[in-house]
Amino acid sequence: MGRAPCCDKATVKKGPWSPEEDAMLKNHIEEHGTGGNWIALPHKIGLKRCGKSCRLRWLNYLRPNIKHGDFTPEEDSIICSLYISIGSRWSIIAAQLPGRTDNDVKNYWNTKLKKRLLGRRKDQRRRSQSAAAAEEMPASDNMNDAGGERPLSASAMERIQLCMQLQEELQNPLAMHHNPLPWQQNKHAQSNHSFNSNTTTSSSSMNVTVAEHGQSSSLSDHLNGQLESAAAMASPSSGENSNVVTIEAELQELLYGEGNQGRGGAIDGGVPQVDADCWWSYDLQGKQFPVNCWDFTPETSSVFQDYTSVYDI
DNA sequence: AACAGGCACAACCGCAAACCC
DNA sequence: TGGGTTTGCGGTTGTGCCTGT
Numbered sequence A: 001m002g003r004a005p006c007c008d009k010a011t012v013k014k015g016p017w018s019p020e021e022d023a024m025l026k027n028h029i030e031e032h033g034t035g036g037n038w039i040a041l042p043h044k045i046g047l048k049r050c051g052k053s054c055r056l057r058w059l060n061y062l063r064p065n066i067k068h069g070d071f072t073p074e075e076d077s078i079i080c081s082l083y084i085s086i087g088s089r090w091s092i093i094a095a096q097l098p099g100r101t102d103n104d105v106k107n108y109w110n111t112k113l114k115k116r117l118l119g120r121r122k123d124q125r126r127r128s129q130s131a132a133a134a135e136e137m138p139a140s141d142n143m144n145d146a147g148g149e150r151p152l153s154a155s156a157m158e159r160i161q162l163c164m165q166l167q168e169e170l171q172n173p174l175a176m177h178h179n180p181l182p183w184q185q186n187k188h189a190q191s192n193h194s195f196n197s198n199t200t201t202s203s204s205s206m207n208v209t210v211a212e213h214g215q216s217s218s219l220s221d222h223l224n225g226q227l228e229s230a231a232a233m234a235s236p237s238s239g240e241n242s243n244v245v246t247i248e249a250e251l252q253e254l255l256y257g258e259g260n261q262g263r264g265g266a267i268d269g270g271v272p273q274v275d276a277d278c279w280w281s282y283d284l285q286g287k288q289f290p291v292n293c294w295d296f297t298p299e300t301s302s303v304f305q306d307y308t309s310v311y312d313i
Numbered sequence B: 001a002a003c004a005g006g007c008a009c010a011a012c013c014g015c016a017a018a019c020c021c
Numbered sequence C: 001t002g003g004g005t006t007t008g009c010g011g012t013t014g015t016g017c018c019t020g021t
Helices: A019-032 A041-045 A051-062 A073-086 A090-095 A102-118 A121-135 A154-171 A173-178 A217-234 A241-256 A298-310
Strands: A192-196 A207-211
Touching (some): A019 A041, A041 A051, A073 A090, A073 A102, A090 A102
Antiparallel strands (some): A192 A207
8 A cells, every 4th residue: 555646646737837727726826815725726726736736836936926036146145054054954945035935946056056156067977977886886895884874965965065165265265266155255245144034934933143254263274174084084094983973973063063052053254154152043933943954974974985085085 | 050968947756744633 | 642634845857948069
């Protein structure tokens, strides 16, 4: 017995929405609301669409106040800083951008921002192919004794890579001249951004504060230490698991860690940083957002080793 | 001019959480 | 409290347009 389908796939229409379908859905929702049941809605108005499809169409396209078109540098900055902080929590990131949907933000990140930040489009393909080839190698070639471990998620890999690049930029600010990070393009913006979620999650009391600060060596030094350790870990002479776990713990602590809350996981040197005492506070009607949301778990350590090798760390 | 590959965006899929009875 | 249903989310895919060769 599998999971029951949410709709009858045989009779449900798929693919792009026609203007007529849009009009039907929009008119109905504007007049009657969703009725609290997306599954029943298409049947009610005679649309041959899955309820989920209707919901998505409404939220991402038909809903009032949806903003289409180019993202502003401020929005770029918000997306980048939040992505580095919390990863691919697109709905949360989108909640900080009035009129933007999670799908919009996700697409924008995947097609533009990511490439702009990483700045290694061509190179990346070659490397990811190498990584893919490496994944296909027998477990004994590719994994440590633990075996059968899950690979890092793509977003975790990206965040590692972004942190790596960030570290490089902090070491050599001039290197950013040709490919500045969005927040660096925006040097003259106000020194503090305070975002309040008041859009799609209007009941949310989530607050994220991102500030720009002057250059400081603390994070740069700290990152240096982490990355040197990572390089040492990746070298053939130091493949012990205990080292790997230590690196992970330190990296995690540096970026998100419990013991680090006093300094708020701050990122200095012109990079948006989250507010000190509670670098990422999230309280949605009493629900606490997990602080350590980077899926960089001890069980992924061997893959981290692979990563450091593939990316020439 | 024709073709191939890249890119951007919309839409779909499957899973897990939330909700309801 | 447990099971079924619905919703929300993130990842992935499909498709049309653009660009380079």
